[in-house]
Amino acid sequence: MERKKFENSPCSIARSLDVLGDWWNPLILRECLYGNTRFDELQFWLDISRNILTRRLAVLVDAGLLDKVAYQTRPKRFEYLLTDKGHDACVVLLALMPFGERWYFKNGQHPIELRDRKTGALVTPEIIDSNTGKRLDSRDLIPCPGPGFRAPKAIMKRRFSEFYSETTK
Amino acid sequence: MERKKFENSPCSIARSLDVLGDWWNPLILRECLYGNTRFDELQFWLDISRNILTRRLAVLVDAGLLDKVAYQTRPKRFEYLLTDKGHDACVVLLALMPFGERWYFKNGQHPIELRDRKTGALVTPEIIDSNTGKRLDSRDLIPCPGPGFRAPKAIMKRRFSEFYSETTK
DNA sequence: CTAATGAGTTGCATAATAGAACTCAAGATG
DNA sequence: CATCTTGAGTTCTATTATGCAACTCATTAG
Numbered sequence: 311m312e313r314k315k316f317e318n319s320p321c322s323i324a325r326s327l328d329v330l331g332d333w334w335n336p337l338i339l340r341e342c343l344y345g346n347t348r349f350d351e352l353q354f355w356l357d358i359s360r361n362i363l364t365r366r367l368a369v370l371v372d373a374g375l376l377d378k379v380a381y382q383t384r385p386k387r388f389e390y391l392l393t394d395k396g397h398d399a400c401v402v403l404l405a406l407m408p409f410g411e412r413w414y415f416k417n418g419q420h421p422i423e424l425r426d427r428k429t430g431a432l433v434t435p436e437i438i439d440s441n442t443g444k445r446l447d448s449r450d451l452i453p454c455p456g457p458g459f460r461a462p463k464a465i466m467k468r469r470f471s472e473f474y475s476e477t478t479k
Numbered sequence: 480m481e482r483k484k485f486e487n488s489p490c491s492i493a494r495s496l497d498v499l500g501d502w503w504n505p506l507i508l509r510e511c512l513y514g515n516t517r518f519d520e521l522q523f524w525l526d527i528s529r530n531i532l533t534r535r536l537a538v539l540v541d542a543g544l545l546d547k548v549a550y551q552t553r554p555k556r557f558e559y560l561l562t563d564k565g566h567d568a569c570v571v572l573l574a575l576m577p578f579g580e581r582w583y584f585k586n587g588q589h590p591i592e593l594r595d596r597k598t599g600a601l602v603t604p605e606i607i608d609s610n611t612g613k614r615l616d617s618r619d620l621i622p623c624p625g626p627g628f629r630a631p632k633a634i635m636k637r638r639f640s641e642f643y644s645e646t647t648k
Numbered sequence: 649c650t651a652a653t654g655a656g657t658t659g660c661a662t663a664a665t666a667g668a669a670c671t672c673a674a675g676a677t678g
Numbered sequence: 679c680a681t682c683t684t685g686a687g688t689t690c691t692a693t694t695a696t697g698c699a700a701c702t703c704a705t706t707a708g
Contacts, residue, residue, distance in 0.1 A: 311661075311662055311663065311695090311696050311698070312662080312663065312696085312697080313502070313697090314526075316502070317583075320591070321591060322576045322578070322580045322589055322591065323505065323506070323572055323575045323576060323579060324509075325579050325583040325584075326578050326579040326582075327502045327505060327506065328502075330575070331500070331501060331502035331505060332500060332502070333482070333483070333496045333497075333500035333501070336496060337493060340492055343617055344622050348686085349685065350684080350685060359665070359667060360668095361665085361666085362664085362665065363687090364686085364687060364688080384673095384674070385684085386685095387684090388686075392617075395582055397616070397617045397618055398582070399578060401578075401616070401617050402574050402606070403492055404492075404615060405571050405574040405606050406491065406499070407491045407492060408491075409491070410490075410493075410495040411491045412567065413564055414494040418627075419626055419627030420491055420626065420627050421629070422489070422490060422491070422622050422623070423622070423625035424620045424622060425620070425621055425622075425623050426619055426620065427620060431610065431611075432610060433608045433615070433619075433620060434610055435607075435608065435609075435615055436606070436608070437570050437604055437607075438606075438607055439603060439605070440604075441601060441602065441603055442600075443612070446573060446602070446604055447566070447570070448569035448573065449566055450595055450602075451512070451573075452594055453593060453594075454592050455592075456590050456591050457587055457588055457589065458587075458589050458590045459591065460590070469513070480664090480665045480693050480694065481665085481694065481695095482664095482665070482694080482695080517655085518656070522655095527697090528698065528699095529656070529657085529698095529699095530656085530696090531695085533655085533657080534695090553705075553706090554653085554703095554705045554706075555655090555704090555705095556653095
């Protein structure tokens with residue numbers, strides 16, 4: 311059976327997972343960010359099957375995260391460059407780094423760190439609430455219907471029971 | 480063939496993807512965060528096959544992101560609660576929201592928004608560099624070997640050519 | 649006594665993966 | 679000129695994983 315698609319899901323997370331909810335796509339983006347943008351470079355660093363790499367690259371180009379660009383003609387050779395959307399996705403991937411470091415590389419023994427290309431300053435990704443500037447803690451949060459929410463009342467009630475009872479009593 | 484595992488990969492992103500690099504696991508965590516923590520609730524909201532849900536839940540429990548807890552005996556019934564690690568992973572997932580909203584829900588028409596459980600204030604996830612407080616831009620970044628980096632010199636040179644030439648000339 | 653609930657199993661057809669080998673064009677080498 | 683090498687993919691096959699539907703099973707509710 312074909313993998314389920316979330317393109318019509320009423321959830322930003324779900325829709326993003328159509329292209330990022332997979333193990334190879336994020337890693338391909340990572341390599342492109344690291345400057346390994348050609349087929350054989352990607353294959354070498356990721357140790358991915360060539361047929362899979364072919365397909366994933368097509369998907370990423372199709373989804374608008376990568377651009378397939380010829381870096382020479384005669385013989386035609388290509389590289390895969392991050393688009394704006396691709397760079398935006400990379401930022402999300404970088405948000406995985408502190409999580410991975412905390413849970414899979416204890417004692418600060420993480421293998422890679424990020425630096426500013428110009429200044430060389432250490433860069434540490436962190437996820438905050440931009441309204442308060444404070445680090446996000448999922449325990450404090452509650453989901454509410456946003457401006458584009460559309461659903462039958464029964465579903466609405468079922469999903470936002472707390473919210474619903476608060477605003478109607 | 481069995482899906483490739485990254486548990487020994489020298490990369491925080493790759494190791495995190497062993498459990499988060501998939502479409503169902505993140506969505507299951509999302510539902511648990513939203514308070515839908517029981518088998519049938521998860522099945523209803525995610526519209527996931529029951530056999531797949533069973534397996535994924537076992538994986539998430541095994542990976543330490545969820546706890547399987549009996550909420551009643553006679554008949555024994557369970558719910559799946561987020562652990563500390565699970566909550567930490569949720570924060571990463573929430574970082575997908577602005578990406579999804581930007582690229583899949585134009586014009587601010589996103590369906591869900593987050594609010595502080597106590598104050599009701601709007602919460603907007605954003606990924607910043609905690610050293611400067613500025614929004615992260617992947618274009619400005621360069622990866623460098625971190626404290627736990629281990630690799631043969633040839634590989635080191637190949638991956639960090641820019642870094643390597645800078646520090647040795 | 650029958651129905652409903654919650655939480656899974658079991659069986660099956662179809663896709664996706666991993667792995668390895670093969671293709672193909674254009675330069676480079678001897 | 680014949681062969682080698684590079685870059686970028688195909689093709690083939692054996693396993694897995696996914697999605698779907700139907701089935702189980704214990705316990706309580708009516």
